[in-house]
Amino acid sequence: MxxxxxxxxxxxxxxxxxxxxxxxxxxxxxxxxxxxxxxxxxxxxxxxxxxxxxxxxxxxxxxxxxxxxxxxxxxxxxxxxxxxxxxxxxxxxxxxxxxxxxxxxxxxxxxxxxxxxxxxxxxxxxxxxxQETPTCPTAFTHSQSQSQSQTAERTSVIDDVGPLPLLYAILIITSFSFILQIMKNIWKWRDNGSMTPMVSQKESYRQF
The missing domain is CATH 2.60.40.10 (Immunoglobulins)
Structure with missing residues (x-):
């Protein structure tokens, strides 16, 4: 003590x-x-x-x-x-x-x-x-995320539709070539048809 x-x-x-x-x-x-x-x-x-x-x-x-x-x-x-x-x-x-x-x-x-x-x-x-760090999205972060989402959607649509214009172009070129070939054959056939009677007429003149 x-x-x-x-x-x-x-x-x-x-x-x-x-x-x-x-x-x-x-x-x-x-x-x-x-x-x-x-x-x-x-x-x-x-x-x-x-x-x-x-x-x-x-x-x-x-x-x-x-x-x-x-x-x-x-x-x-x-x-x-x-x-x-x-x-x-x-x-x-x-x-x-x-x-x-x-x-x-x-x-x-x-x-x-x-x-x-x-x-x-x-x-x-x-x-x-x-102070606790806020975890709720603000107006800026909301608009930013929304714009990013819209951009991603547009990119996805472009990726999905991207090959279609090329296919359309190939189809148009093929169709156009096919039509030209048909028209060429028609013109050739017409030329051959118009030449045949002229030859026969000349031959008839010769016979006279």
Whole structure:
């Protein structure tokens, strides 16, 4: 009991020595949201661990990064990833890869690693609202899909009817050739018929 009391007396002031505050509500679009976390400490931190937790009590860790003030920029990997920058007393981060179902309370966690003593504190939490990407077709997409459908129908009709003009042309040329051949035969027959009586008439004159 005495040990617990001594530990509480030692670490309670250190807990107060670090405060983390966040805005009440932010709104994200296209799966991205900007979040600002402020912190104040009695000690000037040089090395920190910055984390972001999802849920009222911080059940799910979204991202975490070790940051040195000499290189204040950080970026994390994953389907939901964070990138940001630490300045004097604030952390500005951008969270990417969120969906509408990820709307929840998000809490910043700041851990001072160096110089000692080690301090860790949760922020008060921010309601992060993620707009769901609309899946309903707009007027533009509807008209665009309709025009694409009409174009596809015209192309299909052209493909189906495409050989017919060629067939018509072949039939016309064949018919025309056939008619010319018949007419040629008729003219030839007429010429032969008209020549026969003339020869017989001349022969009759010769007989006289």
């Amino acid at each position: 005495i040990i617990i009391l001594i530990t509480t007396i030692i670490y309670f002031p250190l807990g107060i020595a670090l405060r983390v505050s966040q805005p009440y509500r932010v709104e994200g679009k296209m799966g991205q949201v900007k979040l600002h976390c402020s912190f104040s400490s009695k000690f000037k931190p040089l090395e920190l661990q910055v984390s972001l937790y999802k849920g009222l009590h911080g059940q799910e860790k979204i991202c975490s990064a070790y940051v040195s003030l000499s290189e204040p920029y950080f970026i994390t990997d994953g389907a939901v990833h964070c990138r940001g920058n630490i300045s004097s007393g604030s952390v500005d981060m951008i969270i990417n890869g969120l969906k509408g179902e990820d709307t929840d309370i998000y809490r910043c966690v700041i851990e001072i690693l160096y110089p000692p003593p080690y301090l860790r504190m949760f922020g008060n939490g921010t309601i992060v609202y993620i």
